[in-house]
Structure formats: structure tokens, C-alpha cells
Amino acid sequence: MTTSLNVEALRQAFPVLNQFVYNKPLVYLDNAATTQKPYSVIKRVQQYYEHENCNIHRGVHYLSQQATEAFENSRKYIAGLINASHSHEIIFTRGTTESVNLVASSLGKLLMKQGDRVLITGMEHHSNLIPWQQICHENGTQLLVARINDVGETDLDHYKYLLEQGPKIVAITHISNALGTINPVKEMIHLAHTFNIPVLVDGAQSVAHMQVDMQDLDCDFFVFSGHKVYAPMGVGVLYGKESWLEKMPPYQFGGEMVDQVSFEKTTYNSLPFKFEAGTPNVGAVLGLETALRFVEKTGFEAIAAYENELLAYGHQQLGTIEGMRFIGQAAKKAAVISFLVGNIHPYDLGTLLDKMGIAVRTGHHCAQPLMDRFQIPGTVRASFALYNTFEEIDKLTEAVRRAVTMLS
Amino acid sequence: MTTSLNVEALRQAFPVLNQFVYNKPLVYLDNAATTQKPYSVIKRVQQYYEHENCNIHRGVHYLSQQATEAFENSRKYIAGLINASHSHEIIFTRGTTESVNLVASSLGKLLMKQGDRVLITGMEHHSNLIPWQQICHENGTQLLVARINDVGETDLDHYKYLLEQGPKIVAITHISNALGTINPVKEMIHLAHTFNIPVLVDGAQSVAHMQVDMQDLDCDFFVFSGHKVYAPMGVGVLYGKESWLEKMPPYQFGGEMVDQVSFEKTTYNSLPFKFEAGTPNVGAVLGLETALRFVEKTGFEAIAAYENELLAYGHQQLGTIEGMRFIGQAAKKAAVISFLVGNIHPYDLGTLLDKMGIAVRTGHHCAQPLMDRFQIPGTVRASFALYNTFEEIDKLTEAVRRAVTMLS
Amino acid sequence: MTIEAIQQQIIEEFSAFDDWMDKYNLLIEMGKDTPLIDAQYKTNNHLITGCQSRVWLHAKYKDGKIYFTADSDAVITKGIVNILIRVLSGQSPEDILKADLSYIDNIGLKEHLSPTRSNGLVSMIKQIKLYAQVYKLKMDN
Amino acid sequence: MTIEAIQQQIIEEFSAFDDWMDKYNLLIEMGKDTPLIDAQYKTNNHLITGCQSRVWLHAKYKDGKIYFTADSDAVITKGIVNILIRVLSGQSPEDILKADLSYIDNIGLKEHLSPTRSNGLVSMIKQIKLYAQVYKLKMDN
Numbered sequence A, B: 001m002t003t004s005l006n007v008e009a010l011r012q013a014f015p016v017l018n019q020f021v022y023n024k025p026l027v028y029l030d031n032a033a034t035t036q037k038p039y040s041v042i043k044r045v046q047q048y049y050e051h052e053n054c055n056i057h058r059g060v061h062y063l064s065q066q067a068t069e070a071f072e073n074s075r076k077y078i079a080g081l082i083n084a085s086h087s088h089e090i091i092f093t094r095g096t097t098e099s100v101n102l103v104a105s106s107l108g109k110l111l112m113k114q115g116d117r118v119l120i121t122g123m124e125h126h127s128n129l130i131p132w133q134q135i136c137h138e139n140g141t142q143l144l145v146a147r148i149n150d151v152g153e154t155d156l157d158h159y160k161y162l163l164e165q166g167p168k169i170v171a172i173t174h175i176s177n178a179l180g181t182i183n184p185v186k187e188m189i190h191l192a193h194t195f196n197i198p199v200l201v202d203g204a205q206s207v208a209h210m211q212v213d214m215q216d217l218d219c220d221f222f223v224f225s226g227h228k229v230y231a232p233m234g235v236g237v238l239y240g241k242e243s244w245l246e247k248m249p250p251y252q253f254g255g256e257m258v259d260q261v262s263f264e265k266t267t268y269n270s271l272p273f274k275f276e277a278g279t280p281n282v283g284a285v286l287g288l289e290t291a292l293r294f295v296e297k298t299g300f301e302a303i304a305a306y307e308n309e310l311l312a313y314g315h316q317q318l319g320t321i322e323g324m325r326f327i328g329q330a331a332k333k334a335a336v337i338s339f340l341v342g343n344i345h346p347y348d349l350g351t352l353l354d355k356m357g358i359a360v361r362t363g364h365h366c367a368q369p370l371m372d373r374f375q376i377p378g379t380v381r382a383s384f385a386l387y388n389t390f391e392e393i394d395k396l397t398e399a400v401r402r403a404v405t406m407l408s
Numbered sequence C, D: 001m002t003i004e005a006i007q008q009q010i011i012e013e014f015s016a017f018d019d020w021m022d023k024y025n026l027l028i029e030m031g032k033d034t035p036l037i038d039a040q041y042k043t044n045n046h047l048i049t050g051c052q053s054r055v056w057l058h059a060k061y062k063d064g065k066i067y068f069t070a071d072s073d074a075v076i077t078k079g080i081v082n083i084l085i086r087v088l089s090g091q092s093p094e095d096i097l098k099a100d101l102s103y104i105d106n107i108g109l110k111e112h113l114s115p116t117r118s119n120g121l122v123s124m125i126k127q128i129k130l131y132a133q134v135y136k137l138k139m140d141n
């Protein structure tokens, strides 16, 4: 196996990876839940609080102005990285969940009337499902849900059929956190646009694994969380096309998002501030910039190539275990392996893996309807990041084998 | 002047205070905007990311369980500190602004119908004004606004008069960020309760300066931001009485806040999770606990006593400047001095103070209607924290004097 | 047997093993024991959702004592269910209410009773204590 | 005079001073100059809100050149307004559009033109360039 990543060197940059649990070196395979942070990111946040901390915007003093500039430079950098047309198309939020809720509420108010519907896929994370379900509920409707086939891919024919039912908004995940499936979002966006329907892409699982390009995808909204791409918790991004964001009403109220305020009436500030109510998480935004620079420097292509090798090796190794059932075997898959062994409950498997120092996630992965689709209570999920190794996959395989023996 | 705080020692704990701006030692008097963080808080967050980082809840592996326990222990600690009845009455949010928006939206849905109104005071921060204005607007009404008298106190007679107009919710600030006025919230809450009206208290400016006690105040909701009480940005608290929180509908959707999800229907998780959608900011919550422990250990009474001395000294010293106009001279005031000198524009004054190394805030302090009330464009605001010194007030006074000479 | 006596017995059973693997093997064996609950009670009515694993609990009151049967879909959870039931079933409401469950710590299985584990066990214990409370009230009246 | 020549002049005026205080004294003096705008134009119509300080701007087109007058309620902002107007008023739309304002850096007043300063200056410059664009289009047609 060859790779252009120097993984051993990369691992040195991530302090958590040196942890021991139950006296065993930690094998961290829960990256789809959250990634670990490199020193550079931790240091950036620390440096902010030790030397630069200040509330931003409207401050005329030095610290405030420096912090504001750093914050706005992060916005510009991120806009450039994902190839947005304008930096004010980047709205900082608390995370993917807040980003989706913001769009559901605000775009919902703009576009949706009684009887209108939203189209999603059958593999959405609850965060890209319940907000839309709620809007539909308020309109007296139900979600339109594109079917998932047996290997865990979106059924594109069914998707097209549902587009013809005239949903007002489409919301789809880029990569399934539970299955690893990479949706053909570019094609799905193009299809929706032929019906003039705006599309939100849930990129929570994609940004750490591939370069995303807003011009190329042409999505109307793209959302992701910092903590899933090596950045601190408490910050996320909402990218939205200027033309939509300009038209949409504000979501939260207070702080910097206003222009003129009287007790009778309030007029709102321009983009991006209209959507950034209250003191932003400046430190985390700077950390997010540092994290994304780290990923960019490591190289999106090199990361994807390496993670693909890990994925292939993982399938191959785990596949040698008797009774192994992979849940989700899409042709295009990112760094996630969801599985069950025989009739063993995922909770039992996860508990024993933990005792052997291996951190995987078990359960429904906030995608209950998807589990229902496969008629399973949940899965064991191993999810990879750029710092995982082939040796760790060997350890995982060995541990699963041992746990299965104990449980059989 | 005597004080039981060892301020010089305390200052050593705050790295930002050692900054130089324009080659002058920083005099940081913008604490009402945000406070600086002690090493212990910065270290706690760093340690979290270096050794404990993990997504919490539902993880069966060791790191996740440790992080979940630490997170839930922070909740318990905070519940104890502010004397809540149950720890599930503590909801973690992004900050005061989000907390108010949550209550306005959710309690609004529960209680408010067409024609219903909300009562606030004339000194509210935009974050505790615009969300309520928005709700009133949707109901075709206007806010009821309790008048402010000439020294910057809430006119209690007018407040009582407005209570009789039958508002459905009362939302009042504990301490005005622009004037420093301490509202008699306990009395105001009691009055509102005689009409069976629930009260939200905006505690953004109070938690760093006094001990708050939910049983004693008997408020229905209390909200504050971590970053104003020596904690990191990106975390805030919503305290709500269980009886209200149980009845209120969720605000954001996704992640941990659900129980059962199908495409047709979702049932919600119990408190506090019902209101905590998406990955929480674990690191910042742990930092908030550390910050509050630091404040508790330093001693609420000692802090209040010392800051009162600073305040008195500041009034006295600045009062020697010709043309000095204090905006807000309430009988009960916390660590804020808002002022103007003659007809000098606050922006000019702030700009020159900055050049002398003194960080104050200028402008309307997100309280435009309050500025209109006093018919001023804004003020210069010096706001104190436990680490400020009498020498810094001397420097401020000297700098104001010098700037005034330049500008006259 | 008293609650304390049974607890002591269980602690001894586990103390034979130093290694976590052996402990878990024992736990799994206990979990594999014939179902502890009558099939007719394994319904949604008796279900305690724990998100990760599900627990069913049934209570019967007779002659001043409460008899519990329970089950889980995960075998490790079931093992602990077994341990808890052995201790608490057939006891008086008062004794159940007073029962100290920290013996689970001594066995080294503490983490399974963490409220953050979402395996249904914490809710099951709550439910057991609730039953005890209800029957105690009934007895007192 | 060309834009560059005036800029050079202003840079020289300021270069006499090393100390920030002297620079600001000069700036304040410039700001105190008789109002740069006719009272009739100091209306909301000509107002550029900058949140911290307000700026009024008026433009008049004559013989291929644009003449700006402006004012601010804060004297330091007004000083910078003055400096900008001296350079840009009476110039052709094309020259205004091309104008490089980085001379403000050389004077050491850069921070005042930061988009984050919310003193209305950035919006004023935008507005000036917009006028220039509009008049250029008119000329071209």
C-alpha cells in the first residue's frame, strides 16, 4: 500500500491520539461523530484567548479591531476555500444543526405556504430531517422522502419522480454519516434546478474528506460543522447564495444583526451580519480557519486517496469475519464502515470493543428512519480520519473477532 | 481604600492584561462587552482538546462517557451555583442572545396569540428587545415599554401600570449594559407574578458581578453568556423553571433532542435535551464551569465590594473633568460608567483613548432606544471587572482629560 | 435472602476474576440465561427505551413483596439486568427503596449504570423504585 | 492638480509629525474646518450611516468633473473626510475610479478606513466610487 501522506508524522500533531484507555492505546474510530484536533488548532484558540480576546465589530479600540479583522479574514479564507462568490455568503453558526434550522425557518418563511412540501432522502441525519419535518407539519403536509436502495444509495429515479411532485425545497446529505454513501449531489442539484427548486446540501460529513466547490456544485445552501473537520466545537458554517440570503428574513434577533432600532421598528444590517445575532464565537472561528488550512495543506486529494485505501482495507479485513454484514455498500463511499455481525446486538459489540481500547460508535447514528429501512436496531460504525492507520484496522478486526467469539 | 481581593495576584492569572497596544500597557475597560479569561479557563479548554475531546451522549466508549460525565457535571455545578431546583433546568446555548430567542420563540408559541403583548423596560439590550418586538409584530401588536427616569432607573409606577395592561410575558434586564443600573428584579418579578405573568431576566451583565439565586429571585427564566463571566465564547445558559420548560415546544431540531423519529412523526427527548439540538460545545461548557468556580472561589461578595469601590472612585475622578456628563446615575449601579464630555462625539473620545492604550467602548451599546431616550448618539463606556485597578482609573481619567483638551 | 446477602454473593462470584474478559464472559453467560421475563410481557407496555438497548420490566406484588422479571435485547445489558433482578426481586417495597446499588461498582461494572450510557438500565432502576414506592403507598393505606 | 499630487501634498503635511498626538491634532484641525457641506444637504437623503459616526455626502457633476462636499458629526472622521474630499473632489469620474487610496496608510491612519470600523468612511468611499461610475456611464452615452 502506498500513500503520499506521512501518517506517522501527522499523528504526532494530534494529542488525543496518545491517550490510553483501560491501559490500552486508544484506537479512535469515531471520527464521523467528531474529529480530534491538531496542536495548531488548539494553539490558535489558546493564543486568541491569551493575546487577542475581545468582542468584535463596532469596537474602536485596538484589540477589538484586530480581532474583528482576524475574524473577517477567516470568513474570506473560507469563502475562497469553498469557492463562494462573496465572503458575505459565509454565515458563522453554532454548527450544522443550527445552520439547517436557520435555513428551514427562514427559507421556509420565504417560500413555503400551507400544503407545500420539502424533499429529502431516506438517509438524512436527524438534523437535516426534523427541521424540515417540522416545517411540513406546520403546513399540514409530510416530507417527500427519496428511497434508498439495498446497498444504501439514493434511488435517483424515485428522486426524480418526487421532484415532479413540486416540493418547494430540496435538502440532501452530501455523505451519509451512517452508511458512508456519497450522494451524486451535483447531479441531484442540477435536476432540482431544472424544476427551479433550491437545494441545501448537508456537508457535515464531506468537508473533512473532499474539496467542495460552491460554483461547481451550484447548490443554494451548504452547511457544515467545524468539529467534524479538525476544528473546535461551537462553530459551523452556512454558505448561501447571496440572492437567497438577501431575500430571506433574519432567524435570530439581537446584537450585531440590526441597523436601526426603535421600540416600534427595527431595520436589519447587511449580509452576513443579518444572520449573525449575538456575540460570535471568535476563537472557534479562528480555530476553524486554522483547521481548514491544515486540511488544505495536507491536501484534499492525498487525504481522499489515503482514506480510500483505509476503507478498502477495512472492508477486506472485516470481511474475513464470519457473519459480517456491511450496512451500506454504495459504489461511492467515504470513510465509514457500518456493520453488524450475525445477530449480535451492536451495543454488546461496542461495549467489548471499548474494553479493548477501540472507540467506535454504536446505535442509530441519529438516522432512525434509515435503520428502520434496513430493519436493524442500529449498527457498529467505524469511521476514519486522515490520522488512522492500517494497523488500527488490524486491531479493530482482531477485536471484533474476539468480541464475536465471546458473544456467540 | 481597602479590599479583600488581592488584585495584583488576580491580574497575573489573566494573560491578555499583559498586552501592549501602541507600545502602551493595555488598560482594558471593555468588560461589559467581554471579559478576559484566566489561565485556568484557557487551560481547561486546552486540556479538553488534548486529552478528552469526544462527541458526547449515546457513545458507549470510554472517551465519550468521560466527556459526557464531565459535561453533565458542569450542568449540575451550575444548577447548584445559581440555586436551580433541578439540573435539567439548565440548558446550554450559544449565549444570551440565543437563550432569549429560544424563549421568545418557544414560550411565545405556548402563550401568545394575536393581539398579545410583551412587556420590557426602556433599557434593554437589543438581544432582549428585538426577539420580543418580533413576536409582538407577528401578533399585530407593539411592545409595552416601561419608562426610564432621568437617572436611568426603571419607573416602577409605569411598570405596574403596564402590568395591568395584561402582557403575556415580561422580559427585563438585571443590569443595564449601557448604564450600569441594577433593576430591582426581585420586586419586579413579584409584581408580575401577582398578575400570573412569567418573567425572563437577562442576566448577561449580572453573573460576573453578583451571586444570583433562582429560588430567591423566583424568576421563570434567567439567561446569561459565558464570555461575560470569564468563560470562553460560544456558550451560554438558559435557566428555566421545569414547569415551563416541560410545556414549551422545542426550538431547534436535530441531534440529541429526539426520542423516536420516523418520517411521519418525531417524539422529543426529556429535559434538558429537548432544547439542546446538535453537538453541544463541550469544551466551552467545561470552561464555563471552571470560570464560575474561579468567580465563586474569589468570592461574589468580595468582588462586588471591590468593584463598588472602583465605581465610586471612577465617578469621583472622572467627575473632576470639566463638562463631564454621566449617563445613568441610578442609586443602585454595577461596574459601568457611561459618559460624555461637553459636546464631544464619543467616537472621537474613544479613538484618542485607544491611542493611549485604553480600551473603552463607544456607541449605542446595542441599546439604541435608550440612547434616543437620552437624546444622545451614544456614550463612552468604561466597564470594570475584578482585575481592574485604581491606577487604571487614574490613567483613564488622565487620558480623557488629554483627549478633551485635544478635541476642544 | 436479604439484599445485602445476595449482593455479597454476586460480588464473590465476580471477584474470582481479575481480568475484564473473564468478568464479561460471566456477565454474558448471565445474560444468556433463559429469558427472565414471560413472553407475554415483552410488549411495548413493559418497554423501557434506552436508545442503545431496550429493556422490558414486569412487576408483580404478592404478600408484601415485589417480584420483578425483566429482559433486554442486548446480552450485556441483560447480564446486568439479571444481577439487579436477583438482588431486588422478592424483596419488600421498603427494602427496595433503601437498596444501595453501589455493589455494581465493586464488581467493576459501574459504567453501565451511568445515566449517560443510554442502555435503559438507569430508567429500569428508576422504574423499579417507582413500583416500590407505589406498592409501599398501597400497603400504608 | 492630479490625485497623486494632492496625495503627495497631504503625505508631506503629515510627515512633519512623528508623534501620533501631533498627527491627530492636525487631523482634528482639519476636521474643525468650516463645514465642507452646504447645510441644505445635511439631510437624511445624503446621510451615510456608519453606526458610530455619521457622514453626509453630496456630489455635483460639472464639465466632466465631480465635485464632492461632505461632513461628519465626529471631528476625527471629519478630518479624514476632509483628506479624502481634497483628493477626490474636482476629478474626472475615470480618475476617481482608478484612485488608489492607500496613501491613507502612509499617513498612519489606515485603521480608520477598516471595513470593521463602522465610522461611515468605507461606505462613503463606496458611494463616491458609485457616483463616479454613474457619471462615467452618462458620459459614455
Ligand SMILES: Cc1ncc(COP(=O)(O)O)c(C=O)c1O
Binding pocket: A032, A033, A095, A096, A097, A098, A125, A127, A128, A173, A175, A176, A177, A202, A204, A205, A225, A366, B255, B277, B278, B279
Ligand atoms: C450528516 C450529518 N448532518 C448533520 C450532523 C449534525 O451536526 P452537528 O451535531 O455538528 O450540528 C451530523 C453530525 O452528527 C451529520 O453527520
Ligand SMILES: Cc1ncc(COP(=O)(O)O)c(C=O)c1O
Binding pocket: A255, A277, A278, A279, B032, B033, B095, B096, B097, B098, B125, B127, B128, B173, B175, B176, B177, B202, B204, B205, B225, B366
Ligand atoms: C444586557 C445584555 N443582554 C444581552 C447581551 C447579548 O449577549 P451575547 O452577545 O453574548 O448573546 C449583552 C451583551 O452584549 C448584554 O449586555
